[in-house]
Amino acid sequence: METKSYDSLRAASRFGALAHEARVDIVRLLLKSHPSGMIVGELQDELGIPGSTLSHHLDTLRHEQLVDQEREGRKLRYRARAEELAGLCGFLYRECCSGAGVSLDALREA
Secondary structure: OOHHHHHHHHHHHHHHHOOOHHHHHHHHHHHHOOOOOEEHHHHHHHHOOOHHHHHHHHHHHHHOOOEEEEEEOOEEEEEEOHHHHHHHHHHHHOOOOHHHOOOHHHHHHO
């Protein structure tokens, strides 16, 4: 399989993991608290969703390697994988306007 196809499949899978309002909210909160991350209870308090539902969403994000989990005694801390998330966004823009001979930097300056 060529690299571009693999990138497209991987990106589609990761975007699929983000295709839920709660998971987008989780990622945004974890990015806001980056690099320290948040304890599960803090996420639950902030989002107001049941623990089992939150756990499901966090597992989905972990499976796609968009967040990391670390045990701290009896608590679980989650951190956004900022580089992975930036890479995912960058995937969309990687070839932006290249067919028209315009760079992404030129678009940012406009």
